[in-house]
Amino acid sequence: MIRVRQLTKQYGDNPVLRGIDLDIGAGQFVVVLGQSGAGKSTLLRCMNRLARADGGELQVAGIDAMRARDERALRRQVAMIFQHHNVVPRLSVLKNVLTGRLGAVSTLASSLQLFRRADVDLARQCLARVELEHKAAARTDALSGGQMQRVGIARALAQQPRVILADEPVASLDPKTARLVMQYLRDASRELGITVLCNLHQVDFAREFGDRIVGLAHGRLVYDGDAGGLDDAALQRIYPTTEEGASNRLAVPATLHYANGLGG
Ligand SMILES: Nc1ncnc2c1ncn2[C@@H]1O[C@H](COP(=O)(O)OP(=O)(O)OP(=O)(O)O)[C@@H](O)[C@H]1O
Ligand SMILES: [Mg+2]
Secondary structure (H helix, E strand, O other): OEEEEEEEEEEOOEEEEEEEEEEEOOOOEEEEEOOOOOOHHHHHHHHOOOOOOOEEEEEEOOEEOOOOOOHHHHHHHEEEEOOOOOOOOOOEHHHHHHHHHHHHOOHHHHHOOOOOHHHHHHHHHHHHHOOOHHHOOOEHHHOOHHHHHHHHHHHHHHOOOOEEEEEOOOOOOOHHHHHHHHHHHHHHHHHHOOEEEEEOOOHHHHHHHOOEEEEEEOOEEEEEEOHHHOOHHHHHHHOOOOOOOOOHHHHOOOOOOHHHHOOO
């Protein structure tokens, strides 16, 4: 479903992705870990062309994400969920979910906000998946943060994507609400066979929800495996210590030693 080869991306003279190789099968739930600035968001943004990669290859849902001329086609297949549930506060919950269908309806219909019965039914089914069907008519700004993020998930599902990219979807929620939101996302992915790539800062959630965990450090892949392999050594590669007093062995290898063995 996703094939990445030697992907590179630089902002000015700052190399952000330094040769990423990754293959993700259909329906996998992959959690991406890495400290701030590691390149997690950039990797996700390259996948739906919010950012342009500089080099390498990138296939997402059968589309060449680096060269495809039709960005709309790519974004129909690839839905995105952000940290700040980018819902429209004034709109009803149902209308917010229906905006997930806009890529699939004609420009005229979408400018008039005309939705087919089938789209409305689909939107309601997606709300039912996150157990918010009873809120369909409510104004979205009357919901809690966790509920808004569930609306964000429902909207992504309404798009009927093959891939969902979730960039820290639970970063602004309390732990209990965050777990609930992760459960909705994981269950929907399993039941619908949607491939998910989810950036997280919570290692415990990565262990709990990731079929597979990918660790990035300084733009390179430094871990790729399951929760069982995420031991202290792996965590030190993902979160290299750079403070004074830390041994060089931990500060340097993310870019030097581990790159070769792990395909980074
Ligand atoms: N639009 C941009 N212009 C210039 N530099 C950028 C841009 N986006 C990201 N960067 C830089 O690229 C590097 C990686 O950023 P990225 O947002 O991918 O990290 P991240 O792993 O998602 O971090 P965080 O956990 O804080 O979200 C950082 O050094 C950042 O400053
Ligand atoms: Mg980020």
